[in-house]
Amino acid sequence: MSASSKKQINVGLQGGGAHGAFTWGVLERLLEEDSIEIAGISGTSAGALNGAALKAGLIKGGRQGAIENLEWLWSKIGSITDLRLASWMTAFAPSPALVSQGLESSLFFNMADAATRVFSPYHYGPFYKNPLSDIVEEFEYDSVCAASAPHFFVGATNVRTGKIRVFQEHEINTDVILASACLPTLFQAVEIDGEAYWDGGYTGNPALFPLFEPELPADIVVININPLNRGEIPTSPTEILNRINEIGFNSSLLRELRAINFVKRLIDEGSIAEGAMKDVNIHMIADDALMNDLSVATKLVPTASVILQLRAAGREAADSFIQKHSVDIGKRSSVDLSAMYD
Numbered sequence: 001m002s003a004s005s006k007k008q009i010n011v012g013l014q015g016g017g018a019h020g021a022f023t024w025g026v027l028e029r030l031l032e033e034d035s036i037e038i039a040g041i042s043g044t045s046a047g048a049l050n051g052a053a054l055k056a057g058l059i060k061g062g063r064q065g066a067i068e069n070l071e072w073l074w075s076k077i078g079s080i081t082d083l084r085l086a087s088w089m090t091a092f093a094p095s096p097a098l099v100s101q102g103l104e105s106s107l108f109f110n111m112a113d114a115a116t117r118v119f120s121p122y123h124y125g126p127f128y129k130n131p132l133s134d135i136v137e138e139f140e141y142d143s144v145c146a147a148s149a150p151h152f153f154v155g156a157t158n159v160r161t162g163k164i165r166v167f168q169e170h171e172i173n174t175d176v177i178l179a180s181a182c183l184p185t186l187f188q189a190v191e192i193d194g195e196a197y198w199d200g201g202y203t204g205n206p207a208l209f210p211l212f213e214p215e216l217p218a219d220i221v222v223i224n225i226n227p228l229n230r231g232e233i234p235t236s237p238t239e240i241l242n243r244i245n246e247i248g249f250n251s252s253l254l255r256e257l258r259a260i261n262f263v264k265r266l267i268d269e270g271s272i273a274e275g276a277m278k279d280v281n282i283h284m285i286a287d288d289a290l291m292n293d294l295s296v297a298t299k300l301v302p303t304a305s306v307i308l309q310l311r312a313a314g315r316e317a318a319d320s321f322i323q324k325h326s327v328d329i330g331k332r333s334s335v336d337l338s339a340m341y342d
Contacts, residue, residue: 005328006035006036006037006038007033007035007037007219007326007329008038008217008219009030009036009037009038009217009219009220009221009283009329010035010038010039010040010041010042010211010216010217010219010220010221011027011030011037011038011040011041011051011220011221011222011223012042012043012047012206012208012211012220012221012222012223012247012253013041013042013043013046013047013048013050013051013206013225014044014045014046014047014201014205014206014222014223014225014226014253015043015045015046015047015048015181015199015200015201015205015225015249016045016046016048016225016226016249016299017043017045017296017298017299017300017311018046018078018298018299018300018301018302018303018306018307018310019045019046019225019226019291019294019298019299020045020046020049020050020075020123020177020225021074021078021306021307021308021310021311021314022223022225022287022290022291022310022313022314022317023050023211023223023225023314024048024050024070024071024074024310024311025048025089025310025311025312025313025314025315025318026072026223026285026314026315026317026318027050027066027070027314027318027319028067028199028314028315029041029314029315029318029319029322030069030211030318031063031066031067031321032063032067032323033223033326034063035273035308035326036183036242036322036326036329038054038150039057039150039151039216040150040151040152040153040210040211040213040217040326041054041055041150041151041152041153042152042153042166042172042206042207042208042210042211043152043153043154043155043157043160043180043206044154044155044199044200044201044204044205044206044207045179045180045181045199045201045205045214046225047179047206047316048154048177048181048200049073049077049132049136049154049177050070050073051152051154052068052136052139052152052154052177052338053066053069053073053139053146053170054066054069054070054150055142055143055144055150055152056069056139056140056141057069057070057147058141058150059120059143059146059148060143063212065136073135074307074311076135076138077302077307078302078303078304078307079133080303080309085178087330092308092340093212094153095194102173105107117233120182120306121186121187121188121316122188127144128331130182130187130188130190132178132181132187132295134179134330135172135179136177137174138173139177139317140173140194141174141221143170143184144172145149145169145170145171145173146169149166149168150280151169151213152169152172152218153166153167153168153207153210153211154166154167154168154172154176154177154180154200155180155200155203155204155205155206156166156176156180156182156190156192156197156198156199156200156209157197157198157199157200157201157202157203158195158196158197158325159184159196159197159198160195160196162202162203163203164200164203164204164252164332165195165197165202165208166207166209166210168210168304175191176192177193177198178190179192179197179198180197180199180200182197183199184198184199186309186341187302188239194302195198201248201249201252202248202249202252203251203252204252204256205249205250205252205253205267206222206253206336207256208220208222208253208257208260208280209256209282212278212280212319214278215317215334217330218278218280218281218330219280219281219283219329219330220280220281220282220283221283221285221321222253222282222283222284222285223282223285223286223314224253224284224285224286224288225286225289225291226246226249226250226342227246227286227292228250228254229284229288230243230246230290231250231292235308238295238296239295239297242246242295242296243320246274247276247282247331254340255275257282257337257340258337260280260337261337261338263277263278263279263280264279264333264337267279267280281329281330281331281332281333281334282334282335282337283321283325283329283333283334284334284335285314285317285318285321286317287314287316287317290310294306302322314315321334
């Protein structure tokens with residue numbers, strides 16, 4: 001298929017700890033679809049890790065290179081030594097919901113969770129090391145930072161100002177990826193250019209505005225791993241804090257979607273001159289039902305069986321999106337933005 005006949009999209013990759021394995025599955029399925037081409041990537045936290053693996057793989061080895069690089073990343077995160085064997089065994093593993101419940105009720109998890117409310121990451125002193133650094137240092141930054149497409153943006157939160165900073169191309173390095181994934185109760189702030197940074201999810205999960213550049217396509221596919229809606233009211237301290245974080249991490253995304261909807265309405269009404277502002281099409285790939293069954297425990301404790309089940313769910317959700325909405329790409333949003341705020 002010629003490049004001109006491909007449907008170009010940007011992808012917005014949310015953060016959400018080990019639940020980012022859902023994004024792995026989505027990206028893998030999108031990469032298998034020859035009619036779709038990823039032109040821009042905006043990632044936060046786990047989304048930044050996925051984005052770095054995606055871009056480096058595409059630059060070095062095309063679609064297959066990206067698929068293999070994402071597999072490498074999640075094998076490292078889940079300490080999966082043999083993906084084929086693990087995939088086979090997953091069929092006999094407990095459901096992600098059961099694993100989540102088991103982790104939440106375990107003494108180890110509750111002690112570790114309680115410790116984050118008493119001890120600071122700075123209490124480790126000279127013994128502190130970010131556990132993600134060994135993985136992030138292995139990214140091939142010549143490819144991650146390449147000026148060629150897909151364009152890659154990473155968001156992090158400036159601790160002092162509370163503002164988002166978006167890094168791109170040559171600015172991206174190990175510290176930037178670690179800053180984007182820096183949960184302040186677990187990791188020490190990452191210093192870049194004399195400023196301290198925390199997780200980008202607080203200010204942009206993910207940031208969509210970098211994808212409004214004229215050279216990028218109008219379609220943004222947001223891969224959402226933080227449920228917008230939960231059917232039940234959280235009651236335990238862990239559930240309450242988890243929902244607070246979900247709401248906080250979704251708030252910046254919802255604000256940007258509201259602004260996009262406002263601009264689209266002005267364009268439709270003819271209140272804005274044609275071409276004055278970009279008419280963005282929004283699509284979303286998610287599985288809120290699955291994410292409602294999971295909790296902060298499966299975000300923070302990478303479990304091989306859950307990671308692979310999330311990957312499978314991501315592939316299924318992406319396949320459904322392709323079947324139902326690939327015809328919308330380049331023409332219209334497949335998400336009813338107005339309905340999201342009712």
